[in-house]
Amino acid sequence: MLKVFRFLPQAGVASILLLFSTVAAWYEGSAILNDPWEWKYSTPFSQLLYGEIQSSNQILQLDHFIYAAKFQPTFPVIMIISSLYLFILTGYHFLRRQHRLFTYYLSFLGGGLFLLSYFSFNSPTPGGQILFYIWVLSGGVCTITAVLFYFRMLNRNSNEVVN
Structure with missing residues (x-):
């Protein structure tokens, strides 16, 4: 039972950090909508679905994270680190x-x-x-x-x- 009280606060803080950094990275990555010359290089998921991107309406939300990771990597890095921490913490909690x-x-x-x-x-x-x-x-x-x-x-x- 004591292990759960060690696990939950760590998982909670990491989850909040992940949520905050995800929203911030998504917001920063939305700049791709106003950067048409980068659509060819930073929209791999949209290109899989639509082929060549002709308008900003065709850009998927997932590509916002790609753009943010390439040009403003602070929040994507925090996302990666907090996700890894959660993966390792959860794995350790259940497989210790x-x-x-x-x-x-x-x-x-x-x-x-x-x-x-x-x-x-x-x-x-x-x-x-x-x-x-x-x-x-x-x-x-x-x-x-x-x-x-x-x-x-x-x-x-x-x-x-x-x-």
């Missing part, structure tokens, strides 16, 4: 007794973050470069933590066999 599953969870999360970093590897925008480094660093931390948990689990199991 199942060390092997938590190790797999962190490994999968790290692999996904490395995959995301691949998509922004050669980004010419400052926001894309920042996102690349955040995803690589976060993927590395998740992977290293998973490896450490794995060896800690092996060490614990080998000590139980000896005793």
